[in-house]
Amino acid sequence: MSWLAPERYAAELEAETARLAAAAAGQFPEAVVPACPEWTVRDLVTHVGSGHRLAAGIIEARRDSPAPYRLVDAPDDPAEWAGWLASGARRLTDAVRDLGFDGRVWTWQPQHQTAGFWLRRMVHDLIIHRFDADEIDHDVTGGLAPDLAADGIADMLLVFEIVGKFAGDGERLQFTATDTGDGWHATLDAGGLSWRAGTAPADVTVSAPVTDLLLVLNRRREPAAVEGDRELFDRWWAITRF
Numbered sequence: 001m002s003w004l005a006p007e008r009y010a011a012e013l014e015a016e017t018a019r020l021a022a023a024a025a026g027q028f029p030e031a032v033v034p035a036c037p038e039w040t041v042r043d044l045v046t047h048v049g050s051g052h053r054l055a056a057g058i059i060e061a062r063r064d065s066p067a068p069y070r071l072v073d074a075p076d077d078p079a080e081w082a083g084w085l086a087s088g089a090r091r092l093t094d095a096v097r098d099l100g101f102d103g104r105v106w107t108w109q110p111q112h113q114t115a116g117f118w119l120r121r122m123v124h125d126l127i128i129h130r131f132d133a134d135e136i137d138h139d140v141t142g143g144l145a146p147d148l149a150a151d152g153i154a155d156m157l158l159v160f161e162i163v164g165k166f167a168g169d170g171e172r173l174q175f176t177a178t179d180t181g182d183g184w185h186a187t188l189d190a191g192g193l194s195w196r197a198g199t200a201p202a203d204v205t206v207s208a209p210v211t212d213l214l215l216v217l218n219r220r221r222e223p224a225a226v227e228g229d230r231e232l233f234d235r236w237w238a239i240t241r242f
Contacts, residue, residue: 001150001151001154001182001197003116003120003151004120004147004148004151006096006101006116006119008148009116009119009120009123010093010096010097010119012123012127012148013089013092013093013119013122013123013126014086014089014090014093016123016126016127016130017048017085017086017088017089017126018082018086019130019143020045020048020085020126020129020130020133021081021082021085021086022082023130023133023134023136024041024044024045024078024081024133025078025079025081025082027041027133027136028041029041029042029078030042031136033132033133033135033136034132034135034136035131035132035135035219035220036132041133041136042074042078044129044132044133045074045081045084045085046071046072046073046074047071047129048085048088048125048126048129049072049074049084049085049088050069050070050071050072050088051122051125052085052088052089052091052092052122053072053088053091053092054067054069054070055092055095055118055119055121055122056088056091056092056094056095058105058106058107058118059092059095059096059098059099059103059105059115059118060095060098062099062103062105063105063106064104064105064106065106066106066108067106092118092119092122093119095115096115096116096118096119099115100115101114101115101116101119102114102115102116103115103116105118107121108162109158109159109161109162110162111158111161112158120151120155121155121159124151124152124155124156127144127148127152127214128152128214128215128218128220131215131220132220135220144211144214146177146179146180146210146211149177149210149211149213149214150177150180150182150210150214152214153175153177153182153184153210153213153214153217154184154197156214156217156218157184157186157193157195157217160193160240161192161193161194161195164192164193164239164240165192165239166188166192166193166236166239167188167189167190167191167192168187168188168189168190169188169189169190170187170188170189171187171188171203171229171232172185172186172187172188172200172201172202172203172204173185173186173187173188173202173203173204173205173206173232173233173236174186174199174200174201174202174204174205174206175205175206175207175213175216175217176199176205176206176207176213177207177208177209177210177213178207178208178209179209179210180210182197182210183197183198183199184196184197184198185197185198185199185200185202202228203228203229203232204226204227204228204229204230204232204233205226205227205228206223206225206226206233207223207224207225207227208223208224208225212224217240219237219240219241
Protein backbone atom coordinates (compact mmCIF):
# COMPACT_ATOMS: atom_id res chain seq x y z
CA MET A 1 0.00 0.00 0.00
CA SER A 2 1.64 3.21 -1.16
CA TRP A 3 1.76 6.46 0.75
CA LEU A 4 -0.45 9.41 -0.12
CA ALA A 5 0.89 12.32 -2.18
CA PRO A 6 3.10 14.85 -0.35
CA GLU A 7 0.68 17.70 -1.05
CA ARG A 8 -2.14 15.63 0.43
CA TYR A 9 -0.30 15.30 3.73
CA ALA A 10 0.37 19.04 3.77
CA ALA A 11 -3.29 19.81 3.13
CA GLU A 12 -4.47 17.34 5.77
CA LEU A 13 -2.07 18.76 8.35
CA GLU A 14 -3.52 22.21 7.80
CA ALA A 15 -7.13 21.00 7.85
CA GLU A 16 -6.76 18.75 10.89
CA THR A 17 -4.89 21.46 12.78
CA ALA A 18 -7.86 23.77 12.25
CA ARG A 19 -10.25 21.05 13.38
CA LEU A 20 -8.27 20.40 16.55
CA ALA A 21 -8.10 24.12 17.29
CA ALA A 22 -11.88 24.42 16.90
CA ALA A 23 -12.52 21.38 19.10
CA ALA A 24 -10.12 22.57 21.82
CA ALA A 25 -11.44 26.14 21.76
CA GLY A 26 -14.80 25.02 23.08
CA GLN A 27 -13.34 23.22 26.10
CA PHE A 28 -12.30 24.30 29.57
CA PRO A 29 -8.47 24.36 29.32
CA GLU A 30 -8.03 22.17 32.39
CA ALA A 31 -10.68 19.62 31.38
CA VAL A 32 -9.40 16.05 31.42
CA VAL A 33 -9.02 14.32 28.05
CA PRO A 34 -10.88 10.98 28.42
CA ALA A 35 -8.58 9.04 26.09
CA CYS A 36 -5.48 10.39 27.88
CA PRO A 37 -6.64 10.96 31.47
CA GLU A 38 -3.21 12.19 32.53
CA TRP A 39 -3.66 15.12 30.13
CA THR A 40 -5.76 18.25 30.19
CA VAL A 41 -6.93 19.96 27.01
CA ARG A 42 -4.05 22.40 27.44
CA ASP A 43 -1.62 19.47 27.66
CA LEU A 44 -3.06 17.96 24.47
CA VAL A 45 -2.63 21.22 22.58
CA THR A 46 0.92 21.56 23.94
CA HIS A 47 1.76 18.01 22.85
CA VAL A 48 0.56 18.53 19.29
CA GLY A 49 2.17 21.93 18.84
CA SER A 50 5.44 20.73 20.36
CA GLY A 51 5.53 17.70 18.07
CA HIS A 52 5.16 19.85 14.97
CA ARG A 53 7.93 22.16 16.13
CA LEU A 54 10.25 19.28 17.02
CA ALA A 55 9.79 17.65 13.62
CA ALA A 56 10.25 20.98 11.85
CA GLY A 57 13.46 21.66 13.78
CA ILE A 58 14.92 18.27 12.89
CA ILE A 59 14.20 18.86 9.21
CA GLU A 60 15.40 22.47 9.21
CA ALA A 61 18.70 21.44 10.80
CA ARG A 62 19.07 18.46 8.43
CA ARG A 63 19.81 16.37 11.50
CA ASP A 64 21.29 12.90 11.14
CA SER A 65 20.89 12.05 14.84
CA PRO A 66 18.12 12.45 17.43
CA ALA A 67 17.16 15.85 18.77
CA PRO A 68 16.21 16.37 22.43
CA TYR A 69 12.46 16.50 22.94
CA ARG A 70 11.33 19.67 24.65
CA LEU A 71 7.76 20.71 25.27
CA VAL A 72 6.88 24.15 23.99
CA ASP A 73 4.03 25.37 26.16
CA ALA A 74 0.85 26.44 24.44
CA PRO A 75 -0.14 30.07 25.07
CA ASP A 76 -1.86 30.78 28.36
CA ASP A 77 -4.84 32.29 26.57
CA PRO A 78 -6.88 29.59 24.75
CA ALA A 79 -7.92 32.25 22.25
CA GLU A 80 -4.33 32.14 20.96
CA TRP A 81 -4.22 28.37 20.50
CA ALA A 82 -5.52 28.33 16.94
CA GLY A 83 -2.82 30.70 15.70
CA TRP A 84 -0.11 28.91 17.68
CA LEU A 85 -1.11 25.50 16.34
CA ALA A 86 -1.36 26.82 12.78
CA SER A 87 2.10 28.39 13.07
CA GLY A 88 3.68 25.09 14.11
CA ALA A 89 1.94 23.17 11.34
CA ARG A 90 2.98 25.74 8.75
CA ARG A 91 6.58 25.61 9.95
CA LEU A 92 6.57 21.84 9.49
CA THR A 93 5.09 21.89 5.98
CA ASP A 94 7.51 24.65 4.97
CA ALA A 95 10.46 22.62 6.27
CA VAL A 96 9.37 19.53 4.34
CA ARG A 97 8.84 21.56 1.17
CA ASP A 98 12.29 23.17 1.46
CA LEU A 99 14.15 19.88 1.97
CA GLY A 100 11.88 17.75 -0.19
CA PHE A 101 9.49 15.02 0.88
CA ASP A 102 12.15 12.37 0.22
CA GLY A 103 14.97 14.48 1.64
CA ARG A 104 17.13 12.48 4.04
CA VAL A 105 16.88 13.34 7.71
CA TRP A 106 16.95 11.44 11.00
CA THR A 107 13.76 9.75 12.23
CA TRP A 108 13.20 7.04 14.82
CA GLN A 109 11.98 4.63 12.08
CA PRO A 110 15.13 3.11 10.52
CA GLN A 111 13.31 2.14 7.31
CA HIS A 112 12.09 5.68 6.66
CA GLN A 113 14.77 8.34 7.18
CA THR A 114 13.00 11.14 5.32
CA ALA A 115 11.30 14.45 5.93
CA GLY A 116 8.15 12.92 4.52
CA PHE A 117 8.06 10.38 7.33
CA TRP A 118 7.79 13.21 9.85
CA LEU A 119 5.00 14.91 7.93
CA ARG A 120 2.99 11.70 7.61
CA ARG A 121 3.51 10.77 11.28
CA MET A 122 2.49 14.20 12.50
CA VAL A 123 -0.67 14.14 10.36
CA HIS A 124 -1.81 10.87 11.87
CA ASP A 125 -0.85 11.79 15.43
CA LEU A 126 -2.87 14.97 14.95
CA ILE A 127 -5.91 13.11 13.62
CA ILE A 128 -6.08 10.88 16.69
CA HIS A 129 -5.72 13.81 19.07
CA ARG A 130 -8.41 15.70 17.18
CA PHE A 131 -10.69 12.73 17.88
CA ASP A 132 -9.59 12.95 21.53
CA ALA A 133 -10.65 16.58 21.73
CA ASP A 134 -13.95 15.87 20.00
CA GLU A 135 -14.69 13.06 22.45
CA ILE A 136 -14.74 15.38 25.45
CA ASP A 137 -18.20 16.51 24.37
CA HIS A 138 -19.04 13.10 22.87
CA ASP A 139 -18.98 14.79 19.48
CA VAL A 140 -16.76 12.48 17.46
CA THR A 141 -17.83 13.79 14.09
CA GLY A 142 -15.27 11.90 12.04
CA GLY A 143 -15.02 13.49 8.63
CA LEU A 144 -12.04 11.28 7.79
CA ALA A 145 -11.60 10.12 4.20
CA PRO A 146 -11.29 6.32 3.94
CA ASP A 147 -7.93 6.46 2.17
CA LEU A 148 -6.56 8.72 4.90
CA ALA A 149 -7.81 6.37 7.62
CA ALA A 150 -6.22 3.41 5.80
CA ASP A 151 -2.94 5.31 5.53
CA GLY A 152 -3.15 5.99 9.26
CA ILE A 153 -3.41 2.26 9.97
CA ALA A 154 -0.27 1.57 7.96
CA ASP A 155 1.50 4.44 9.71
CA MET A 156 0.52 3.09 13.13
CA LEU A 157 1.88 -0.34 12.27
CA LEU A 158 5.20 1.34 11.44
CA VAL A 159 5.08 2.85 14.93
CA PHE A 160 4.40 -0.55 16.47
CA GLU A 161 7.44 -2.00 14.70
CA ILE A 162 9.63 0.24 16.83
CA VAL A 163 7.89 1.00 20.11
CA GLY A 164 5.89 -2.17 20.79
CA LYS A 165 7.17 -5.26 22.60
CA PHE A 166 5.66 -7.78 20.22
CA ALA A 167 7.87 -10.87 20.54
CA GLY A 168 5.95 -14.05 19.75
CA ASP A 169 6.03 -17.50 18.23
CA GLY A 170 4.50 -16.81 14.85
CA GLU A 171 1.06 -15.65 15.99
CA ARG A 172 -0.88 -13.97 13.18
CA LEU A 173 -3.40 -11.14 13.37
CA GLN A 174 -5.57 -9.88 10.53
CA PHE A 175 -7.11 -6.40 10.53
CA THR A 176 -9.82 -5.96 7.91
CA ALA A 177 -11.71 -2.82 6.91
CA THR A 178 -15.28 -3.90 6.21
CA ASP A 179 -16.20 -0.84 4.16
CA THR A 180 -13.16 -0.56 1.87
CA GLY A 181 -11.93 -4.14 1.75
CA ASP A 182 -8.41 -3.09 2.79
CA GLY A 183 -6.49 -5.41 5.06
CA TRP A 184 -3.32 -5.58 7.12
CA HIS A 185 -1.72 -8.82 8.24
CA ALA A 186 0.64 -8.84 11.22
CA THR A 187 2.92 -11.60 12.52
CA LEU A 188 4.58 -11.78 15.93
CA ASP A 189 7.84 -13.70 16.13
CA ALA A 190 11.11 -13.65 18.04
CA GLY A 191 12.22 -10.55 16.17
CA GLY A 192 9.07 -8.60 17.01
CA LEU A 193 6.30 -7.40 14.71
CA SER A 194 6.25 -7.70 10.95
CA TRP A 195 3.30 -6.82 8.75
CA ARG A 196 2.12 -6.32 5.22
CA ALA A 197 -0.91 -4.91 3.49
CA GLY A 198 -3.47 -7.50 2.39
CA THR A 199 -5.24 -10.50 3.83
CA ALA A 200 -4.00 -13.95 4.81
CA PRO A 201 -4.96 -16.74 7.22
CA ALA A 202 -4.68 -15.58 10.82
CA ASP A 203 -5.19 -16.73 14.39
CA VAL A 204 -7.45 -13.77 15.09
CA THR A 205 -9.26 -11.36 12.78
CA VAL A 206 -10.43 -7.89 13.79
CA SER A 207 -13.02 -6.35 11.47
CA ALA A 208 -14.52 -2.86 11.42
CA PRO A 209 -15.10 0.10 9.09
CA VAL A 210 -11.74 1.63 8.27
CA THR A 211 -12.03 4.71 10.52
CA ASP A 212 -13.19 2.56 13.43
CA LEU A 213 -10.29 0.20 12.77
CA LEU A 214 -7.88 3.13 12.93
CA LEU A 215 -9.35 4.08 16.30
CA VAL A 216 -9.06 0.47 17.51
CA LEU A 217 -5.37 0.36 16.62
CA ASN A 218 -4.89 3.60 18.53
CA ARG A 219 -6.85 2.21 21.52
CA ARG A 220 -9.56 4.85 21.15
CA ARG A 221 -12.30 2.31 20.49
CA GLU A 222 -12.77 -1.35 21.34
CA PRO A 223 -13.44 -3.61 18.36
CA ALA A 224 -16.97 -4.76 17.65
CA ALA A 225 -15.93 -7.93 15.81
CA VAL A 226 -13.08 -10.19 16.90
CA GLU A 227 -13.03 -13.72 15.46
CA GLY A 228 -10.60 -16.39 16.54
CA ASP A 229 -8.09 -16.27 19.36
CA ARG A 230 -9.46 -13.55 21.64
CA GLU A 231 -6.62 -14.07 24.10
CA LEU A 232 -4.14 -13.17 21.37
CA PHE A 233 -6.01 -9.97 20.59
CA ASP A 234 -6.20 -9.12 24.30
CA ARG A 235 -2.41 -9.51 24.47
CA TRP A 236 -2.05 -7.21 21.45
CA TRP A 237 -4.37 -4.70 23.13
CA ALA A 238 -2.26 -4.71 26.29
CA ILE A 239 1.03 -4.34 24.40
CA THR A 240 -0.20 -1.33 22.44
CA ARG A 241 -0.77 0.73 25.56
CA PHE A 242 2.03 3.32 25.72
